[in-house]
Amino acid sequence: MTAEPVEKPTTKTRYPADVLATLTTDATAIMARYPDPRSGLLPMLHLVQSIDGYVSRDGILFCAEMLGITAAEVSAVATFYTQYKRHPNGTYTVGVCTNTLCAVMGGDAIFDELSDHLGVGHDETTDDGAITLERVECNAACDYAPVVMVNWEFFDNQTPESATALADRLRLGEDVAPTRGAASVCSFKQMSRVLAGFDDGRADEGAGAGAPTLAGLRIARENDWRAPESQVETGGSTGSTSGGSAAGPVGRPGSSAERPAATSSDTEVGKDKKPGEDAK
Known part of the structure; x- marks a missing residue:
């Protein structure tokens, strides 16, 4: 059979x-x-x-x-999203932030130095296939400017010299640890699988937010600063109210002295709040 x-x-x-x-x-x-x-x-x-x-x-x-x-x-x-590559990418994508703050702090100089050092331009890959160099937009790390990213891991407070030394280590195949995040940088293919939603078990490696990121929170706690309580307006109006001034030219309310006093309705709205909710 x-x-x-x-x-x-x-x-x-x-x-x-x-x-x-x-x-x-x-x-x-x-x-x-x-x-x-x-x-x-x-x-x-x-x-x-x-x-x-x-x-x-x-x-x-x-x-x-x-x-x-x-x-x-x-x-x-x-072809719409820049994280998708339409030609072979290097083992490491080295992205230099050249948005406003990083550029002011030296991002353009870092990119130019790396471009000369590696012999490639934006979205080009070195002959050994190790590095694809990119200009990237803001990565929300302005408190560490200028920033370089390797496969979306942060390398903070970079200089042209430190960035070229980083590139040389990557090309030599050395394990390189980012400033924040994973204990070592993974390859572009490994990073792509993580972005596809498959856990590599490394999410808790390395440091999270650093001191510059948390500075504002620390100062607020030291001074016991809290967000002001919102004024609940009655009658459904979002414009000027009786006894107060209209919002300014950019839509901000007037000073606290110009706002109407709290009414019984205001008290009723807030009476069910749990302790500590106003501080959130």
Whole structure:
């Protein structure tokens, strides 16, 4: 008795069978997170980057086939977001923030020095495939400007000299620890899998927020500063109220002396608050 032939899945991709099977399992898990499976396209694009190192032709076709959409629709998304690469990326993406504060603090000089040192420009990769250099927009680390990121890990308070030394260590294959975050920097492919939503077990490595980030909170606590209590207006009006002045030209209310006194309605609104809620 002859065995029944195994039906192969219909696909236009050129992935080997074992790679395709793993991708399919992971993509199915991604799709199951959402009421509409098409919402899984963004993490699925990170998933194919974790295999190919960029959003390849096969990656686009795979996403389209899994989600039942066209390759053109997938490409439209992949070309919109800068975290998706349409050509092979280096093992490490070295991003130099050149937005306003980092630029003022030396970000442009860092990028120019790295570009000369590595012999590549923006979104270009070194010949050894180790580093892709990028100009990046604000990474919300202005308190540590100028900032360089390696696969989205922070390297704070950089200089042209420290940034080139960092790049040299990455090219030598050394383990490099960021200023904050993981104990060591992972590869672009490993980082892409994390962005696809698969835990690598390293979320709690390294430091979190540093002293400059927490300085404002520390000073507020030392001085017992609290946010002012909001004035609850009655009658549904958001404009001027009887006995008070209208909001200023940028929509801020007048001084406390100009605001109306609290009414019984105000007291009623706040009577069910739990202790300490006003301080939040």
